[in-house]
Amino acid sequence: MSRKKSAAGDPLKQALARGIALHRRGQLRDAEQQFLSILRTRGDYAPAHHALGFLYYQADRLDLSLQSLQRSVDLKSRNAPAWNDLGNTLRDLGRLTDAAGAYQRAIKLEPDFALAHCALAQLRHHGEPDEHEGEYRALGQAYARSRNGSPERRDLAWGMARAAEQRGEAERCLALLKEAHRIQRGERRFSIDATTRYFAAIREIFTRDFIEAHAEGGDSSTLPVFVFGLPRSGTSLVEQILASHSEVHGGGEQRLVGNLCGQLERQSGLVFAAAFARLDAAAKRRVARDLESRLRKLAPRARRVVDKMPANYLCLGMLAVLLPKATFIHCRRDPLATCWSIYSTRFSEPHTFADELSDLGAYYRQYQALMAHWDAVLPGRIHHVDYEQLVASPDQQIPALLAAAGLDCEPACLAPHLTERAVRTASAVQVREAIHDRANGRVERMGEHLAPLRDALGGAA
Template sequence: MGKHIPKSRLDQQDAHLELRKAFAQASDLFQRGYLKEADQLCLRMLKKLPGLPDIIHFRGVIACQSGEPKRGVKLIAEAVAADPNNADYRVNLGNAYREIGLREEAIRHFRTALRLRQDMPELHNSLGVLYKENDEFSLAELEFREAIRLKPHFPHAQYNLAQLYLSQGDKGKALEQLQAAIRSDPVYTDAYLAMARIYKDMSIAEKAYPLYQELVTNNPGDWSVMMEYAVVLQQMGRIEESLGIARKAYDQAPGDNENACIAIGNALQLAGKHEEALIYFRKALEINPNALSVYGAIASSRKFTGSEVEIAEIKRSLECQNLDEKTRSALHFALGKVYNDCRLYDDAFRHYLEGNGLRRQLAPYASEETEVHFTRLINFFNKDFFTDRSYSGLNSDLPIFILGMPRSGTSLTEQIISSHPQVFGAGELGDFARIRAHLTHLAGENASFPESILQLSSDILTAVTNRFLKNLRDLAPDAKHITDKMPHNFLNLGLIAYLLPNAKIIHCKRNPLDNCLSIFFQNFEAEHPYKSDLHDLGLYYRQYHRLMAHWHEVLPSRIFDLQYEDLVENQEAVSRKLIEFCGLDWNDACLDFHKSERAVRTASQWQVRQPIYKTSTDQWRRYEKHIAPLIHTLCSLTESF
């Protein structure tokens, strides 16, 4: 909250006209930035009229503005002692205490000011900021909301409330408040940037893109925003354009900037240029040895032999005492990957276990909730639902949905299909998770999925589905089919089949032990809370298996099961069946999928650039002595392997 410059009470006292003019002159000097001159003028006034609280308070405000908040506290406190019921004094004393880090004192004086004068929305906003800094989120929300109640078009309070929701992980509410802030102030750059970052972090590139495009156009010298824009372009598969933007940001960054190097390295990695990407990742570490997140990218970009210098660097980094849990976890995963490459399986498992343990602290998991949710889907999307359907859906066969557990071969499958000249591989879109949430929102305040879809008219369902198809078509106007390889769409399969009865559905399967162990070894960008404990991971897999068995029962002949081990054993025969299921003529490019130039955004982006090798099966046996909880949980599902 800004400093208050109260009207001088000199005009309310029997003082000389000369002093009243002097106070006005001091205020003018202050406003124009002549702080030293304003303070000297105040001192001259105090010689003529000692102890006047207004002037003492004003000197305190000047001290704070001059970078001397401790002196400011002393002076303003003297004014408060002389006039304890002056709200302006209390506000500025609170501001001064906040500047020296005494938040509780600041809150106390802000509260007193509000008792003296209620109608101060800016002060409620400042209180909200203080409570947020104190991690008192409920109180912070109350203050921000009171500020907005008193001043409905208050963009700063709306922005701060959005940041509060964002810190609590509620991106939906954060977006609502950012939209309100922009309605209050259509040129509020910080709100646009915050919204763009949320969409970027959620990988909703189609919404992030126009926001970043506008931000970069209006702020061409902001290299940090330019780098974020490059990430969004990567999400859209526009790799060459992303590289150009990242290089431009690198050129504009003050001195060498590791973040620009990382952005370029990521773009090169997505394009399959792993050796060139390594050059930029290493350069980032040369610039800033503490840019430890780079090691994860380095570990995933190559196969290690044991002689690489990065191994010692990662081990040395883990010895640092001041690492946050997320960074320490990422380093353990990187070292696990390195040791696995070097066939040091005991060491690898130890680090994977450490990394997962830290991730588990960040994202706890309750297996009972998963079982309840999956059972609810099974009970709702039953045979009668699809037999007696009240909505016929749209006839489009544009999308091909590739789904299954993560690390089950979805990326490989998409790479094979999208190597066909009539197919565009869109990667992991996540559209149907958003459609599910949107339909539930449209159904009303107390609605919940999946029951919510029965409360909506055919017109609404058609409009939402058409919007999805339009967004999909915009990605590749000339493609016959476009793939969406979001693995967890197996949760949305009932909705997909309801809205798009002609869409192709490919279910990727893998040896459950290999599949789960690969998940356990992966440091995913998004949270997968079930994966950080072997027993929980096994329980989740069993629920997934139960749900997929149900989909096969209620959607007979709709789903093509692609067994990873069969593909490895007989690549051409299985690939031909896959392409035939998609309604396409065979093309030999589908056998040379690893030569495709398309961008690949996946945890397995290095692997899908390689030909298929049989060594990728039965990997769990190397870790058999370490994974008893997983083997026990999955025993009834692994008999055929």
């Protein structure tokens, strides 16, 4: 019997490794071609289907991701990570029952698979009586077996915290969240002083006089609709409502504006606001046209395209100069409810300001002050959507929202949970539900355990 080829001597594994390395370096097109080349040679090679499906998922090509990942598990049914990745794709496509089944398969194959446990917990409601008691026990057992301080412990703690909150175990919930944030933070430290200086620099540059003096040099397109606010303030719901309209494309959380700010800061060594102010009129016009063009490419036939990156609230002055006819929609929610939802949510990209309740409350106050500044320098330009009012009276609030975007109300917009589209945010599950106000009671259920957060919010609460 001949000896089995080692990984180092296996051409398929070597080709797969090259594709994975390209993917990690961000060379997605080259990585895609590498995986496709492997599959042209060996169409039944499950690892290449898995790698390609994961690439498509990260590239927001969910239909292709679904095809590749399903093929992967069909060929190799005992691959727990592939089942987990398939669950993520199904969840973001709104197929929640199928997603739960995929996570269950991953856990059955690997009982301590932390990411699958955490994702499954996000799909469940663990109130009393708990129909998912068995899953809760398995989650707790995996947590107990996990190593202190490990990423697996962090993810399992997130899942346990969600279940504990729903079961009315407030103290247990808070302890688990503190552990998850402590592991996540590691050696990183958030500085409220640095944040305060950063926000002040933005306000200093983007005065009303500056915006009015430069707005005529921007692009006059009415295509963009920017939906923004702190995370967990209702931005996903608002985008889902808008995207339910026949003339609107929901672009999700685009990185275009953030990448622009980062580029300005890297090139100048200054806060983006100061770097932007130094651009001449021709450069500003080029930036505006490029930004509008990139949004248009998302849906060339749409009348309006939504960018719902929450952090764009930092850049409203710049956007008002670049795209003076864009629509600005600010989502806001009760401060305590917003902050608790941020603190208790596992985001794919962590927010450093949210790892300590005291930092979170202080950051909220800075956000609130910046939004007051934007209202002062952009009078009448920002349409505010209050989450509590939206879920309490959607029949009144939704037509007003659409009118702010220059749109007539269509029946589909009043039942946004029925709109089939990919949603790639922490609210991917919630937007599949009919509009409700059940989330409004979460703060009350935590009671005095949130006293430190109330204190940190001060007058904002």
